[in-house]
Amino acid sequence: MKKHRTVVLAAMLVAAAGAQQSVDVVRVVSKASERTLTLPGEIFPYLAVDLHARVSGFVDKVNVDRGSVVTQGQTLMTLIAPELAAQVAEAESKAGSIESQQSEAQAKLISAESTYRSLKAAAATPGAVAANELVDAEQAMEANRSHVQSLEGSIRAARAAVQALRELEAYLKVAAPFDGVVTARYVHPGALVGPVAASNALLRLEHNSRLRLVAAVPEADVGGIVTGARVPFTVPAYPGETFFGVVARVARSLDLKTRTMPVELDVPNPSLRLAPGMYAQMQWPVRSRRASLLVPPTSVVTTNERQFLIRVNDGIAEWVNVTRRSAVGELVEVLGPLSAGDLIVRRGSDEIREGTRLQVRQVAQ
Numbered sequence: 001m002k003k004h005r006t007v008v009l010a011a012m013l014v015a016a017a018g019a020q021q022s023v024d025v026v027r028v029v030s031k032a033s034e035r036t037l038t039l040p041g042e043i044f045p046y047l048a049v050d051l052h053a054r055v056s057g058f059v060d061k062v063n064v065d066r067g068s069v070v071t072q073g074q075t076l077m078t079l080i081a082p083e084l085a086a087q088v089a090e091a092e093s094k095a096g097s098i099e100s101q102q103s104e105a106q107a108k109l110i111s112a113e114s115t116y117r118s119l120k121a122a123a124a125t126p127g128a129v130a131a132n133e134l135v136d137a138e139q140a141m142e143a144n145r146s147h148v149q150s151l152e153g154s155i156r157a158a159r160a161a162v163q164a165l166r167e168l169e170a171y172l173k174v175a176a177p178f179d180g181v182v183t184a185r186y187v188h189p190g191a192l193v194g195p196v197a198a199s200n201a202l203l204r205l206e207h208n209s210r211l212r213l214v215a216a217v218p219e220a221d222v223g224g225i226v227t228g229a230r231v232p233f234t235v236p237a238y239p240g241e242t243f244f245g246v247v248a249r250v251a252r253s254l255d256l257k258t259r260t261m262p263v264e265l266d267v268p269n270p271s272l273r274l275a276p277g278m279y280a281q282m283q284w285p286v287r288s289r290r291a292s293l294l295v296p297p298t299s300v301v302t303t304n305e306r307q308f309l310i311r312v313n314d315g316i317a318e319w320v321n322v323t324r325r326s327a328v329g330e331l332v333e334v335l336g337p338l339s340a341g342d343l344i345v346r347r348g349s350d351e352i353r354e355g356t357r358l359q360v361r362q363v364a365q
């Protein structure tokens with residue numbers, strides 16, 4: 001009796017082994033894909049500068065404050081520098097003195113030239129003028145001419161010194177280098193300020209009617225960056241409202257710590273609603289430069305040990321390890337040793353063991 005039961009059990013196992021499991025299969029699709037990543041970004045001013053004093057002096061008037069909208073060339077602050085005014089007066093006095101010396105020297109030169117011409121004319125009569133008198137007159141004339149030329153050089157130098165001081169005097173008016181918004185004010189009237197230093201900025205000016213939106217794009221997606229792409233984003237300050245930026249600059253170098261590449265977008269902001277420092281949530285478009293392999297999400301089986309698809313090869317189940325990536329419509333992109341057109345089980349399961357004989361029925365994606 002026991003022997004009979006063993007024979008029956010063996011027959012049942014053989015029959016089960018020979019049975020074919022019925023499954024639905026689909027083909028792996030290959031096509032260029034466009035997908036969207038949600039990436040964080042941060043908004044920066046398009047231009048930003050801390051304004052410093054070019055010369056030492058005291059703050060006289062401050063014409064702007066935090067939040068003031070200014071235009072290029074507008075006077076933001078004026079300084080007073082009594083020492084500089086004294087230096088200008090001294091330089092002008094020195095230049096005037098040298099000019100007076102030049103006038104006197106030119107008069108002497110004219111007199112010496114006249115004397116030389118007279119003696120030379122008289123020397124045409126033999127014995128009328130001693131030879132050394134004519135030589136002395138000529139030497140005196142040349143000496144005066146050299147002195148005049150020397151004073152001309154001194155005058156040019158003195159005038160250049162006055163001009164340099166006048167230019168420094170122009171720096172007593174602090175002007176806006178570009179259109180923008182004053183975002184910080186560091187000094188008040190009466191403060192003593194000096195030449196550029198990290199600790200004595202006067203104002204901070206930012207150009208905010210155009211902004212830079214910086215995103216860190218993951219290494220795996222840098223190949224799909226498209227310069228000129230229009231990217232939508234949102235900010236917490238305006239919930240439900242969408243803004244747009246245009247991809248303008250790509251760093252072309254990865255951050256070694258984060259394995260991301262900084263990318264800058266230009267964002268028009270004529271109404272100044274957006275502000276530097278805002279946090280943006282971007283819907284980043286990624287265009288694949290190669291054909292992607294796409295499968296139904298249900299085809300990807302995930303266990304503790306592996307992630308795989310079940311490919312049907314001559315009616316036999318074959319497990320193929322893959323890496324799942326982003327969704328593309330109703331399909332999902334996968335990376336692995338697959339080819340376009342491969343038949344895979346539409347609803348994968350680790351219960352379909354590798355090597356199992358399958359009865360397949362091809363269905364639409």
